[in-house]
Amino acid sequence: MHPMVTTSPQSRKSVSTLPNFTDLYAVDELLGDDERLIRDTVRAFVRKRALPVIDEHFEAGTFPHELVDGIAQLGLLGMHLDGYGCAGASALAYGVACEELEAGDSGLRSFVSVQGSLAMFPIWAYGSEEQKQRYLPEMAAGRMIGCFGLTESDAGSDPASMQTRAHLDGDDWIISGSKMWITNGSIADVAVVWARTESGIRGFLIDKGTPGFTASDVHRKLSLRASVTSELHLDSVRVSAGQMLPEAQGLRAPLSCLNEARYGISWGALGAARACFESAVEYSKTRLVFGKPLAGYQLTQLKLAEMATRLVQGRLVTWRLSQLKDAGQAHPVQVSLAKRANVRLALDIAREARTILGANGITLEYPVIRHMTNLESVLTYEGTEEVHTLILGKAITGEDAFG
Template structure:
């Protein structure tokens, strides 16, 4: 090799500028103009409307319901559905919105996910035209809030063995049972509830105020405090037969809804991770110990590098997931891979970020402990980490650990 050839840089390396610390792989260049616009719009909303109030709501254990009309005005409710007053945006746009909402707080993203993916989606996918016309426009406007009832006090991951039943009685169904850990339950106007019937698991639209239907909120939570979590109770609850979702039977119905929600979680977790990383990076640059910023210390840099690397990987995973969804090529196993990885890494990032902030990391002056506590719930809901591990394990080995 000649002296000249040794000095010649790899093509393009001398021209490339140092990437931003929060976008090491220039993911921004992989997004369309519309996708960037959606991301930036939601990011601005979170910065101006969510972040100034979310710490107080988290501390008080209250949901900022006053933000619902604003989220509806932005088109965030059911934004990935077509028609009926919904924005009809791409899966990637929806994912980017979830990322920015969860950078604010998991409770805010959970509200949007439940409204759009767990309450509106089953009506859109499995409802009658009359049901779609009646409910979807009002839900897109935030005038009607929905929730999704699948999990029960004694039945979580093994949802197929639910105990809630719906018995046909002339022109109505009679529901009996309890659903638990229901986001939005205490403020919902309608509940999409899954119950066992004589011909399999069916979904029902149940309106608040129906005799025999009541809710009770779950208190003393240390996670998702800025979110309403409830139990749904059905005691000989009579609902009209036309409130049953006619186009689906069996567990395919609720599981398809969960896949929609899990998709949003895979994106949302990257927002929580990014918020923790950015906070700890800025803190490390300004916090001085031993007459220098702690960002100079090797151990702190090691933590920041690990967070930055995992953030890039999670964002790339989420983006490819969205591209596959938009192309109609998405398989549920791929959602499990992304949900499992991105939530795991977001939780690790929150813990590493908290260690950089030291004692300051446990106060609500910074968002880290709030995100860390929230992510403990995200780690569990819409399929626990263990369940997603077994889903992936079955896919790659061909052997089921569930039976």
């Protein structure tokens, strides 16, 4: 099954059948049986349940609530975590699921990323036993939705400059401030909010309905329209000491959550890219221009060849990264490289695919423009392209160019 591992002269003869054009280096063959079945299952779910409704949600600017139960029953929420109702799947399996979800819509993958990597992960990694028992099984089952409040309107790439503060009042914490660009914000039953305290940045679990805690949605978005984006307002919100994540100390904790989510994004972006590429190939074969298929023109073929090449490159990056991650050896810099490279290639593929579809490419009749505008958000969330560039630059040169 692994043609690369043998080196006998026999194996050097060329083969006559080429893998699927969206996976020209047959990276699929590197998946295990479980991952392949997970991929097929999520793909079938997306095709049957999500694709028929996603355009309408995107156009209306609404979140597909009706899909949450199904996603939870598949076991995708917090799937890479162990225990507390979570499946304990490999990083590779999580990546594969992210790719398939985002081949549907970046909003779906965002929902799962935020729930699993940004809301459940900090509870799982930094929470008390009581917090884990209370929140994780409910969240894995999709009965409780979570969000992650780190970014503020004036503190995005520089989260250390956050203004949200928490102080002790007896045994309780009083939290004040606001958080911006929060996926799942207004639909969340629990918000993981990061705030500055006398002992550094700490994380708090704030339940929906806690007095002083409200969320309002960001409207007039032209990207991630099938996803909820909110502002969280915290006006002297009082929570008990038991709502603080005991093991999360300093900015390292929320950054570790982002590292988890960025890993999933590096896979997810390939799903969006693949959907655009498939759409462009299909369209180019059927669309006649000057009496012959668009696919028969060298200009089109150059575009498609470039897309196929970059998809292969992206796949090899994520596959290797997942291998490192499953071995517990993935460095955050490697995750930054994958997030940066794959979101960029996905956005480039989406834009190029749009040109192949011509005017049709701007309508929701085809998935391309939806993916393209979604990817504009993916490019800058969970670390902008620029921030990941600086992370790589620092790792390569030793020079910190952030300040």
